[in-house]
Every structure is written in C-alpha cells, then in structure tokens.
Amino acid sequence: MKDRYANRKYLIMALVLVAALILIARLFYIQIIDKTYRVSAANNALRPVMQYPARGLIYDRNGELIVYNQAAYDLLVIPIQTSAFDTSRFNEILGISMDDFRERMKGAVSYSRRTPSVFMKMISSETYALLQEEMYRFPGFYVQARTLRKYTRPVAAHLLGYVGEVDNKLLARDRYYRSGDYIGVSGIEKSYEEELRGTKGVNIFLVDVHNNIKGSYADGRYDTIAIPGTNLWSTIDISLQEYGEKLMQNKTGSIVVIEPATGEILTLVTSPSYDPNLLVGRIRSENFSLLQADTVKPLFDRALMASYPPGSTFKIMNGLIGLQENVIHPSSLFSCSNGYHAGSLTVGCHTHNSPLDLQEAVAQSCNAWFCNAFRNILENQRYGSVQDAFDQWREYLVAFGFGNKLGIDLPNELPGFIPTRSYYDRYYGKDRWKALTIISLAIGQGEIGATPLQMANMAAIIANRGSFYIPHVVKRVGDNGSPSPLYMQKYITGISPENFEPVIEGMEGAVNGGSGSTARGARLDSIIICGKTGTAQNPHGKDHSIFVAFAPRENPQIAIAVYVENAGFGSTFAAPIASLMIEEYLTGQVRRKYLEDYVLKTVITPDAKEQ
C-alpha cells in the first residue's frame, strides 16, 4: 500500500520540538529570569508554618455555649537547623529533664533531620510566653498554634463527640489532611467535620541561621489565610441533657427526648457516659484506652446503637395498624383469662377485668387483647395470605422509621431489626408460618429490635398524630444558617390522624387512669402525660425497663423514650424518670423531690444482675 501521508511525519516531529521548547522557555523564565522564587543566601531556610483555624463553636438550643476552643501550642524542631545552645535553660522553661530532652531530640531526628517534627505537644500559654521571649537562643525550634476543645459542662460526650489525629487511612484518601492534623472522630464533631474545621492556611517564612524570621517568602505571595470554622447551633437543651444524665447516674440505659413539632432532639443521654474533657489533648489516648477497657462500656452509644425488643410499648403500633386496616375498632372487646390461649399456645397476662376495649387494653397493657388484634391484622381477608398481610404490616412499621436508620445527623446510628417475610421463610420454610407462629410480635417480643431513638421518634409521631421530621441534633449551621433540608421535610406514616385518638386515650389512661393502669408512677398533676410502659426481655439477666411518652396531650411539646437496663418492669424506673424529665422541661423545675431522690439513690449496675 502506498503511503500517501508520509509527509505528515514532519509536522509530528515539529510538534515534539515545539512541546520541548515551550517547557524549556517556561523553565528558563521561572528558574533564571523570575527572581521571586529564589532563596537569596545559602544559609537561609524556608519555613512553612501551618495556620490552623479555630474550630467552629457549638451552642445549645437556647444559645448557651457548650463547646469552645482553648489555645495550645506545639513546639516543633527542624533538627538540621539546630546548633549548640543553652539546653539547661531550655529544659528549665519546658520543665523537662536532660534525659527527656535527649529522648525527644532522638525521636525528632529519627523521624527526619530536615522536616519539622513535634518536639513537645500542647505546651501551655505560660510556657509559650516564656519560650517566645528567648526563642532567638534556640535555633531550629519554633512554635505552632493549635486549638483544643473545651466543654462548659461535663455532659453530652457521645453526642458532641471528640477530635483526634487523622489516621493514615484517611491521609491516603483525603488530601486536605496532613499527618498530625485533627479531625472529628465521633458525634457532631464527625458528622459536621467539614463545617467545623474551617480551612487551613500556610505562611512561608524565610528564617536565618539565628532562628530569626526575616519575613515572608516572596512577599507572602504563596501564603494562604486560615478561615475559621463555622459555628453550630445544636437542638440540645443542655440543662435538660445534664438533668437526664444526672437521673441516669449509676444506671445503664438511655433517654431520648424529641420536640415533636420539629424533630429536634432535646436530649440524647446514654449511660454510663464520661466527661468529654477526658478525651482532649495530651491525656486523650491514655483515657481512651481506659474507657475502652471499662467493662460497663462507656464508649457505647446506647441511644443510637443498642437494639432492644420494644416490649409492650409496641402494642401501640399494633393498635394503630389494626385500626388503620379496619380489622379492629376502638370498641372491639376481647376477653382475657390470665392470657391468650389458642390450642397448645398460651401468652400469659396479669389479672385484670375482662373483657376490655382498646383504650382499656392499652392502659392496662393486656397481652390477650393485642394477640387477638395482631391475628386479625395478619388474617385479614383483604390479603391473599398471612404473608401478604405481614408485608403490609411491616410497611407501616418502616413508615414509622423502624428497621432502618432514621438518618440522624450523627455517625454510628444502627437500624434495629424488623423481620421480613423472607426471614421467616428461611426460618420456617416458604409460607409455612401463620399468625400464631409469630404471635410474640403482638406484644413486642421475639425477633424484633428498636433503638431508643426509634422509640422516641414513635412517641413523637403519636404526639403529631401521624407525621414526623427526621430527628436531628443541629438546628443551625452558621450564625444565620438553617438545618440541612433533609430535616425540614415532613414524613407521613400512612395512619390517619383520627386513628390515633383512641390509642392516645389509652396512653392517657395508662398514666392517669384508675386501678389496673400500668404507669401511674409517671403521673403529673399539672400536665396530662400520655405514655406506655414496656419490658424488654433480656436473656442475659433481669429485664429492661422501658417507657415512651409525650406531653401535654393537646399540642404536645415533648416526646420521650427511656430505657433502664436490668431494672425490671417499665413502671418501676423508666416511667418516673420520663415523668421527671417532662416536669423539668415543661415547668422548669422539679417539685417532686421524693421521686427525684428515689431515682437518684437507685444504683443498678450490670454487675448487680448476677445476684
């Protein structure tokens, strides 16, 4: 074949030469003509100093400052730039021994002679002031300003989270961070890291052999300014949070409080907890290991991660679903003879009047009533099979936020568990299960798990008569900001508002009703609280006490879920704690000192369950 295009090689050859000439011309300019890049004398060194921005502050919902910054200083050294100096004076200022000095110097040298490394982390402002005056005597050393987190009250550790050094995995992934930088590791510090951190800056200085900064390199042309982080306004009421943590002292469990109208979380208590100041600065890693080794697991965030069977509180759900599906009626009567009996199956119940209607069944927490209701839901003729009816039942629960992460603006939330049709198919064989096979779901036991956050959200949905906003802990990003649009969207659950009234009637009865009502310990004279007790079966020891509630009945201001592990029936501890929280929040002070003392004095440690 004749090569018609052979001449094109000349143009291609020219391309190579043009490319090379462009590069050489540009190099000639920046390396020879342009003097701005030049470091004048050989004994001058460039010293890039990172400008760390102050991290954003965090306020509570009433504008009280809860997290702020305190200045701290890292002393850095570039070994190759050091020369003989008065080490004894140096050590005196820093308060270290000669051995310590040698040790630190060796560490710095073994890291690198030419690059800066931290000689001493987080020296105090006083030491810094002393050092700064005599800095000229210590060539090769310089100070870099950092900030440390400080907390105004020793509470809300899990919620706020902590800040730590970036790990190598992240360094490889995200180019913003450099070794030694701080990053939010948990809580709000992690989920709002990008807003809180601000933007680092760099100043490049020229330094002479005497450790004097001779000015900015290239007139500061390559310097960048640090931009401070954005402040956050949390939805938390820090006083209520503190009160909640106080009530939960010496107990294991969690309190979640939500403002129903907005989905704003007022309180997020997990117990046992720790003082957030423990995980700051030089003491952080040591304290972290101590907390990690602690058998009561203070680092575990029960409010978002612990999944418990909801127990009797779940009867509310089955009542609502039954009403919506039209398979029960508020006036439906079911009898109870100390339990529910079907063939060889028995679900026990306590002794009470019989038969009961829906409102009484909620107030007195009758197991038999809800077994009947649950059976009606699953054996609904409208659906072809129990399995199809089960799918529909599950759909309601998912709409309430069960079985999935709700999407709170905190890391580590867990989804809980609502079994699926295929889960039971695997367990019993395809379609080889009936309503009675899974009857324990009627009373919130069995293969079902919900987090305290999900239960509080359920209380909020009931308070709202069927709708909710995703619970969240930050209401404003920036001084005049707004929450993420994610948290301004209203969700509808598919249960009609009128179906809530009979259930709410029952919840009011549970707290304020006559004999047989299960939660009279939560009663408050001035405000109508609607609530439901529950007991989560615990295969490892004494059962967990649960209480969900909202108040007041009309125009509710607060929705709450309380879990106290190993405390037995829901009425014993969870209900009084919820009642105190509601009183504190709605009236501003607790008058029932006897009840408060009763709660505060009680000690329930996980170890106690063995006895």
Place this chain on the structure above:
Amino acid sequence: MQKSSNILGRIDWVTVMLWLAMMIMGWLNIYAAVYNEQHTSIFDLSQRYGKQLLWIGAAIVLAVFVLVTDNKFYFFFAWVFYGFFLFLLLMVLIIGKEINGAKAWFEIGSFSLQPSEFAKFATGLALASFLNMQRQSSGLRVMVPATAIIMAPAVLIALQPDMGSVITYFAFFVVLYREGMSIWVFVSVIMAVLLFLLSLILGNLPVAIGLVVMAAIALLVTSGYRLTLKASVIMAVTGGIAFFTGHYLLDLDTAVIITLAVVLGGIVYAWYIYRLRLRGPAIVYVFLLGGLLYLLTVDYVFHNVIQPHQQTRINIMLGIEDDPFGEGYNLNQSLISIGSGGVTGKGYLNGTQTKFKFVPEQSTDFIFCTVGEEWGFIGSVVVIGLFVWLLLRLLMLAERQRTTFVRAYGYGVFGLILVHFFINIGMTIGVVPVIGIPLPFFSYGGSSLWGFTLLLFVFLRLDAGRTDYLG
C-alpha cells in the same frame, strides 16, 4: 522464528540505553524526594526508593521476556489483549480498590496494580491491527471505528473516574493523523477546545465577535476584498434586522443575535455561493456558523446541565477559581521548589523546599519538582533533552517500518510518551492544568513503569523483526 537467536544484534540499542538512563535518573530522584538520613540504605525495601529498585529489576525482566517472545504473537493476539483489558477495566469498577477517590486499582496481597496503565498497550495493538486491515486508510468508514477502539477503554476509565488517564488516550489520535485522518477533524477539535476555554474565561460575546472578525479575515485571504465587502454588506443588513428585532422586540442575548444574523445572512449568501460554486467562502461560512452554534451550546450546557460542584472543578482546572488547598496550592508549592532551583540547582539531596513534603505526590506525579530544585535549569533541560531524543528516535523507528501495523503501533507508543511527558512536566511549571498522570520511567510506581516498558519493548521487538514480515 529462528531469527530470535540473533535478536540482540537487531534491537535498537539507542532506545534501550535511553530507557535505562531514564529509569536510573528517575530512581535517583525518588531517592532524593523521600530522602531521610536515618534510612540511608538505598536498598531499604520499606522505602519507596527500595521498592522502585525492585520494580526496575522486574521491568528489566519484563523487557527481556518481551524480546524473546515471537513478534507474530503480538500481531495475532492483539484483539485478545484488547478484549482482556477491556474486561479488566470493567472488573476494576466492580471489585477494584479506591485510592484518592478513583476506583482504579486491583489489590493483590499488599500490592496494587492499575489496569489502565496496561490497557494503553492493548489499545495501541488493537488500533494498529485494525488500521493494518484497511484497504484505504482514510475516510469515515475507517476513522469512526478507529475512534471507537480508542474511546471504549477511555470511557471505562472515565467511570473510575481517572480523568488524567482518559486525557492520555487522546494521544492515539496522533496515530490516526499519521494514518490519514482528515486535517479538518483536528482543526475542528482544536477549535472546539479553544472556543470552550475562551468562552469560559472571556464570556460569550467577545468570542462571538472574535469569530466573526476571524471569518472576515479568512474570507479576505481566500476570496479577495470584493467578495468580503459584499459579504460584509449582507451581514451588516441582516445584522441590523436581527439586532432590531432581537434586541428591541425579543430582548435576546447579544451572542444569540449575532448567530441569528449569521443564519439570516447565510440564507441570502447561500444562493450566491451556490450560483458561483465558491468553495472557500462556503467553508468559512460553515466554520463560522458551526462555531457560533457550538458556543451557544457550551454556554447552555455549562450553566444548565453540569452540576455546580463539577463547574467548580472545571473552573479550578482553568484557574478561574482559586482553591488554596486544591490544585492551585499544589502548583504554587511546585513552582516554588522548581523556581528556587535556579541555574544549577541546590545539589543532589540538598533540596530544602521539597524536603518539607509540602509538594504533594512528590515521588509520583510531581517527581519533576525534585529534578528542578536539585539539578536546576541545566538538569531540567537534560531530562527534557532525553525525552526529545527518545521521542525522535521512536519516530525514526516507526517510519522505517514496512507494515502499517508496526508503524501505527509505534506511533501509539510515541504519542503516549509525548502526551505524558508534556502534560506531566507542563503541570509542574504551570503550563497546563494540574492533571495527575506520571512522568514515564521517572515517577514512582510499578504499574506505570511496567506499562511503559511493555509498550516500548513490544515496539522494539516488532521493530527487530521488521524484515520477517511478508508485508
């Protein structure tokens, strides 16, 4: 086949020597880039220079292996290679490991491989094989499938996403140009890129006016002043009409009005051109109208289709927005280190700026910073000189082939090395935007070194066997 015994006598030793020299210089600079007195052993395998030495050894083994294989192997298995690497590029999207935001790596034990570095080799072979099969070498029936062969792997790599590697695939258009792709395709592409950049930097209106002025000049050069005068009068009249209706009655954007005027003018003008069979003015007109329509499309797409964060990225790349810790920061640090090198450099291992590790990716994409700082202008020119020598040598080798297959493959190798060389060094000194691609044979990393070694030595092997072919 029996001739492979005297392969040593027939391979191009100049290229082999250049290859060796570049690898050694690259390794010395990697050593300098991560240099630390406490790890002075250059064979320390925990350090990057130690590993690079290992990879250079493996590259030499690979080169020998390629040289002893039969040259027909690459000819007959070109499509198998191509299919295999397309498959790997697909797999890496599914089971690959993400590093720096791109799902581009296979992880085998403690070891990571980047299939896109090897896919270039397979693409070069397949493209060469395809062009070799054609009876005539230009025309759409050849160039459209050839472009598809190039773009298929590029699209898969764009999904990772690794835009740097995607850009290098444009190197294969050098092959198509050499094999007869119409010069107008290149003119159009270059114009499209220029218009895109100019309209983003300057805005629509100046570019639209510039296009009209350039069209007038082109008309003047190709067809003389009388015709230009006539065209200008037509344009002035239609322009007046378009401006009156567009501006006063419809409130349109001025760039849109100009386009309307050109369309209107074209309707009058078309009849005139058709009657007189004027080829030059017709081409000028088509380019003018095409350019204006393209300009409006770019503007619309950029502001209405592309997401805001993508706009920011493009803007940063073009230097329109400055992000202190993004691309702009890297470039500044890189400029300081190279600029401070001066004429002779600070001397080997004496670079100060680079030692602060303020230049990111110092041993991989920004290896040229070490060259610039420690060896100065002289060292930089030597490195550029080596690349020019290698590139011209490859051109010479490609041109002495008797088959389209080997020539086209050779041009592919040449194009890839040229593009990497120019973009990589160019980005460290601010001639091109920062695009993360390695400097061939210099940058730290096994995948890139082996990928280029494979490319180069397959070509050397084919070149050594050029007299075996029957044609």
